[in-house]
Amino acid sequence: EPEVTQTPSHQVTQMGQEVILRCVPISNHLYFYWYRQILGQKVEFLVSFYNNEISEKSEIFDDQFSVERPDGSNFTLKIRSTKLEDSAMYFCASSGPVRETQYFGPGTRLLVL
């Protein structure tokens, strides 16, 4: 069964460093999403992406964040200058043209020291 994959599974970085989280959505999907979950808290929407542009973004998704689909398969989330409070699990998801079901990747656990 097709699945969303994410790399790396874990990343530790120093405050102020740039990180890129990578996702490979399901191949025929058109809608892509990033979410985050700070430890012990609820999942939060970050951004949705369709047709090579951002369709929605949350208040969390400030200028430090960017998303890109650099080729036909990858979908990346970049954090330019990480802060301690960026430590969280980051989930990528994708959905097909009907957008009925979002398929989630396994997550990347980011720790900013």
Added chain:
Amino acid sequence: KNEVEQSPQNLTAQEGEFITINCSYSVGISALHWLQQHPGGGIVSLFMLSSGKKKHGRLIASIYLQEKHSSLHITASHPRDSAVYICAAPLGGTDKLIFGTGTRLQVFP
């Protein structure tokens, strides 16, 4: 304020029991998602509902649009159903999902 609230926060059950998890929301929505988060953190989409009821195996989800309420039922619960169950609703006309805090279910043999 746009909110999605779930109850109970924690639920324990004996194997075989019928489980009900509730979700209420404060804004009009077009659909509601039920998700399952495993102890390792992975998230699986269970249902997306825009009206009525859906069934998948031992899981049944219902939505009551006028009451702004949804329920997730698990029949004949099993220890492998132990997980956090999350409901999420998109703000009207957008892809922005607002998530509930989740219900942690533990089913004991």
